[in-house]
Amino acid sequence: MKQLVILSGKGGTGKTSVTAAFAHLASQGPFADRILLADADVDAANLELVLQPRRLDTRPFSGGQVAVIDADICMTCGDCESVCRFDAIAEMDGRFVVDPIACDGCAACVYQCPAEGIHMEEQTVGEVAVSESRYGPLHHAHLYPGQENSGKLVTQVKERARQQALDESRQLVLVDGPPGIGCPVIAAVSGADLALLVTEPTVSGIHDLRRALQTVQHFGVPALVCINKADVYPKGAQDIEADCLANGINAIGQIPFDLSIASAMVAGEAVTAYRPDAPASLALTALWERVVTCLIAPDATPDT
Numbered sequence: 001m002k003q004l005v006i007l008s009g010k011g012g013t014g015k016t017s018v019t020a021a022f023a024h025l026a027s028q029g030p031f032a033d034r035i036l037l038a039d040a041d042v043d044a045a046n047l048e049l050v051l052q053p054r055r056l057d058t059r060p061f062s063g064g065q066v067a068v069i070d071a072d073i074c075m076t077c078g079d080c081e082s083v084c085r086f087d088a089i090a091e092m093d094g095r096f097v098v099d100p101i102a103c104d105g106c107a108a109c110v111y112q113c114p115a116e117g118i119h120m121e122e123q124t125v126g127e128v129a130v131s132e133s134r135y136g137p138l139h140h141a142h143l144y145p146g147q148e149n150s151g152k153l154v155t156q157v158k159e160r161a162r163q164q165a166l167d168e169s170r171q172l173v174l175v176d177g178p179p180g181i182g183c184p185v186i187a188a189v190s191g192a193d194l195a196l197l198v199t200e201p202t203v204s205g206i207h208d209l210r211r212a213l214q215t216v217q218h219f220g221v222p223a224l225v226c227i228n229k230a231d232v233y234p235k236g237a238q239d240i241e242a243d244c245l246a247n248g249i250n251a252i253g254q255i256p257f258d259l260s261i262a263s264a265m266v267a268g269e270a271v272t273a274y275r276p277d278a279p280a281s282l283a284l285t286a287l288w289e290r291v292v293t294c295l296i297a298p299d300a301t302p303d304t
Contacts, residue, residue: 009208019176024270034171038161039140053131063125063149073117080109151183201236230254253287
């Protein structure tokens with residue numbers, strides 16, 4: 001079983017559009033009926049918006065604890081408020097209450113309360129789900145606004161996907177990873193056989209690509225780069241390719257700016273299925289063939 005994770009140094013580079021196209025292309029090639037999808041961008045999961053899957057199961061995700069004050073026991077002494085470093089406890093209408101969003105779960109107030117009127121409760125901060133898409137099973141999740149522990153939620157999504165892939169002898173787990181370089185990215189990269197980083201020829205795109213590459217390389221995962229909207233700023237695309245060459249990274253393809261991608265997203269479809277003859281679709285098909293070569297033969301150098 002192989003794991004391919006699609007990443008980007010910043011949001012908005014077209015990472016999910018590439019993932020959806022790869023899911024469509026994989027369903028027709030050597031990985032047909034042997035692919036499983038995972039959306040690891042739990043803070044802003046949107047792969048299901050393109051694939052329009054049918055949800056099969058949804059479960060709550062608990063991510064840490066929050067303090068709860070028992071009003072019947074509380075002496076309104078204010079010790080809990082004074083010890084809270086996160087300003088999560090405040091007096092309202094003559095009683096002390098906890099702001100669950102501000103509470104960090106440190107439990108300092110529990111130990112400080114002289115009446116033992118505070119306890120910690122598990123907090124549901126999101127949900128994890130499995131759905132059936134037109135290209136295979138999709139594991140995905142949603143983290144509620146303002147909540148943390150997205151790295152743990154990504155780990156759970158990937159573990160559920162990996163386990164199903166092993167149980168059903170599937171050959172490829174295709175992961176739509178989160179942008180950036182934080183904990184969710186580290187969780188998404190963990191266990192991957194190959195990472196494809198999608199970038200764009202802008203100043204911020206190049207800068208964030210370098211940081212993302214450093215993150216992937218730190219964990220020993222082979223990386224490839226593709227440039228989306230490359231024809232919008234050809235000089236920037238050339239600079240990215242030169243930078244990749246100087247650092248021993250394969251820049252294996254360019255995707256032109258193509259309004260067909262936006263039209264496909266509105267239609268809820270991968271662009272390679274929605275308009276297979278579009279310039280972006282042709283570029284994505286060639287890109288997928290090169291990625292497959294690297295997955296099957298890791299030591300091979302794809303033609304660019």
